[in-house]
Each structure stands twice: as C-alpha cells, then as structure tokens.
Amino acid sequence: MNSFVYIGRPARVIFGAGSLAQLGAEIEALGARKALILSTPEQRASAERVADLLGARAAGVFDRAVMHVPIETAREARELAARLGADCAVAIGGGSTVGLGKAIALDSGLPIVAIPTTYAGSEMTTIFGITEGGMKKTGRDERVLPRTVIYDPELTLTLPVKMSVTSGMNAIAHAAEGFYSVNVNPIVALMAQEGIAALGRALPAIRRSPQDAQGRSDALYGAWLCGTVLASVDMALHHKLCHTLGGSFNLPHAETHTIVLPHALAYNAAAAPEAVQRVATALGQRSSGAQAVYDLAKDNGAPVALREIGMQEADLDKACEIAMSNQYPNPRPLERTALRQLLQDAFEGVRPVS
Ligand SMILES: NC(=O)C1=CN([C@@H]2O[C@H](COP(=O)(O)OP(=O)(O)OC[C@H]3O[C@@H](n4cnc5c(N)ncnc54)[C@H](O)[C@@H]3O)[C@@H](O)[C@H]2O)C=CC1
Numbered sequence: 001m002n003s004f005v006y007i008g009r010p011a012r013v014i015f016g017a018g019s020l021a022q023l024g025a026e027i028e029a030l031g032a033r034k035a036l037i038l039s040t041p042e043q044r045a046s047a048e049r050v051a052d053l054l055g056a057r058a059a060g061v062f063d064r065a066v067m068h069v070p071i072e073t074a075r076e077a078r079e080l081a082a083r084l085g086a087d088c089a090v091a092i093g094g095g096s097t098v099g100l101g102k103a104i105a106l107d108s109g110l111p112i113v114a115i116p117t118t119y120a121g122s123e124m125t126t127i128f129g130i131t132e133g134g135m136k137k138t139g140r141d142e143r144v145l146p147r148t149v150i151y152d153p154e155l156t157l158t159l160p161v162k163m164s165v166t167s168g169m170n171a172i173a174h175a176a177e178g179f180y181s182v183n184v185n186p187i188v189a190l191m192a193q194e195g196i197a198a199l200g201r202a203l204p205a206i207r208r209s210p211q212d213a214q215g216r217s218d219a220l221y222g223a224w225l226c227g228t229v230l231a232s233v234d235m236a237l238h239h240k241l242c243h244t245l246g247g248s249f250n251l252p253h254a255e256t257h258t259i260v261l262p263h264a265l266a267y268n269a270a271a272a273p274e275a276v277q278r279v280a281t282a283l284g285q286r287s288s289g290a291q292a293v294y295d296l297a298k299d300n301g302a303p304v305a306l307r308e309i310g311m312q313e314a315d316l317d318k319a320c321e322i323a324m325s326n327q328y329p330n331p332r333p334l335e336r337t338a339l340r341q342l343l344q345d346a347f348e349g350v351r352p353v354s
C-alpha cells in the first residue's frame, strides 16, 4: 500500500429516525443556551417545529436561506444572531441552509448544529460558498464544519422523489470523483464504496415508495459517507464543470450534477479505469461506471439532458472556454475538443457508449 494522509474531522453525528428529539440535549452538550434557527422560506414550518422543541432555548428563526449564500443574507443572519444573543445556530434543510450556517460560522465562530434534509452532504465538509456581486467564492475552512449533525430520516420523507434522486446523485458524484482523486486513500475509498452502494439501494426504493423508511435511512447514511469523501479529498473535472454550469448559466445544482456525472466519468474512464469501474461495482452493475450512473438517474425519473434544465445550446462553446481556462488535477488532461463533446453529450442526454 502506498503511503497516504487521512484527516478525521471531529463532527458528532446523531443518526436515526426520531433523532431530532435529541436536539435540546445536543445544544446543551455544546455548552450553548440560545439557538438561532435557520431555514429556507419553504421550510419555515420545520424551523418552527424546531423552535417549539427548543422552547426557551430558541432565540428566533431566520427563514431566508437561498441557494449559493448571498453575502447580504449571511450578514443579516449574523447580525440577527448577535442581536438576539444566540450562542449557536441550528440549520435545518439542504445544502443552501447548511451553507448559510457555514457563512455565519466563518466570521463569528458560532457553533453550528446541522440537521440535513437533503443528500447534498455539505454538513460533513469544511467547504463554504458565498456569493458577492454575482460571483460565488468557495473555500475550505475548519471553522465552518458543523459541530453536531443530526441525521433524522423522518425529516426527509417530504423531499419530493425527483429532488431525492437528483440530490442522491449529487452525493454519488462526491464519492465517484473521490475514487480517482489525486489524494484518494484507502479509507476514503471505503467510504466512497459504501456511500454509493447505500444510495444505489435507496434511490429506487424511494422512487417506488417515498415513505420507505429503510430507503430514506440508507440515503442519509450514504449522503453522510459521500459528504465525508468530498470533505477529505480534492474533486476534479466533474465538480469543476458543475460549478461552471451552475455559476455562469444559473443551472440548478443537484440536477446539473445528475446530468454531467455520466459524461465526466466517461471522459475519465480510460485514464482511471479501475476507479471509474468501482462506481459500477458499488452500484452492483456490470455496465461501465458512466452507464451505471446514467441508468440509475434515468430509471428513477431524473433529468439526463442539460437541455431539459434550461441550458442553451448556443452557450456550450462559452461553457467549454470557461472550463478550459481553469486548469486543475484530473485523471485525463483537459482537451478542448473532447470537453466540448462531453458538453454536447450532456446537453443531448445521450447514454455514454462505454
Ligand atoms: N459546501 C459543501 O460542501 C456543499 C455545498 N452544496 C451547496 O448546497 C446547495 C444545494 O443544496 P441542495 O441540498 O441541493 O438544495 P437546497 O438546500 O437549495 O434545497 C432545495 C429545496 O428543497 C427544499 N427542501 C430541502 N429539504 C426538504 C425536505 N426534506 N422536504 C421538502 N423540501 C425540502 C428546500 O427548502 C429548497 O427549497 C448549493 O448551493 C451547493 O453549492 C452542496 C453540496 C456540498
């Protein structure tokens, strides 16, 4: 075995149906007394449920989390926390709400309790994203890592099937790129394998029955592991392309991941054959890694073409230029013609040939 570096991060994880009930005790264990509760406008009712549960320990609710964390929103939430005397924040929601918590923690050091209700995996990472003047800046900082994560599958029963599938594919993408990361190690590869396998079981189960307790539980467990892979190693072409497409063309995050992943894996397959094949193996498929993730998405009703989610064919050249202008480690070097073809294939939603 080659030598490697593995960094374990100190999040405390409470997992299981009904585990939301432990929130009060967890806040106390942090030594905190008053929590500002964060949510999107759509999840205001969940935030209020948390406030009821906390009683006097709830300082207030800030329900304006939106995708990509505008800096103005983060400032408002931070100021509200200070005004209300909150000494911790509880983020209940998906990557957008957890991202708002991280933006608050970055400047204030306020401890965050994350209660994820999608499968994006942000709660396990030190990665933050903040948008200022229309530009999204991402970075890594240990201060933003939530101190406690409560995974309660019951809170995901309301996540619509289509969002569940695309969000699960977002998680799978973290693990898939983990397999061929420049700094992959055996521990991370184990987590990637187990995370993909759990989501591979979960997504069809959720499509068949959105209330399936086992499916919902498997999906959150998989999201946890895949998020840890994202936190532990560097990502490559797939994640960079999705950020280009999301940031420059305003495409929805999880759907973009779902559509691009098969094509990014096909692009890298010859340069990292074992790593890409491990994706198919984890999904229990004999097809290629690229085909296995394409089939998982399509068979479960997710979009497979960028044209379905608002991308304009006329913008593909520009997307290719932006992607080419950033060089980063990737198993196969960035080649303009091949990258342009990748984008065309993703635009049309063709099944990768291998
Ligand atoms: N920093 C990191 O490590 C990561 C950050 N992200 C970021 O997270 C954002 C995307 O997060 P997502 O979780 O995909 O979406 P999201 O957090 O924007 O949620 C999408 C929608 O689903 C709703 N929702 C969430 N959970 C629900 C539930 N259980 N039932 C009903 N509705 C529910 C939300 O209120 C929102 O309206 C992006 O900005 C992305 O960049 C994503 C992955 C990792």
Ligand SMILES: O=C(O)/C=C\C(=O)CC(=O)O
Pocket (backbone or CB within 6 Å): 099, 127, 128, 129, 138, 170, 239, 242, 243
């Ligand atoms: O852009 C961010 O907020 C940080 C990381 C991610 O979104 C990871 C991903 O592309 O899913």
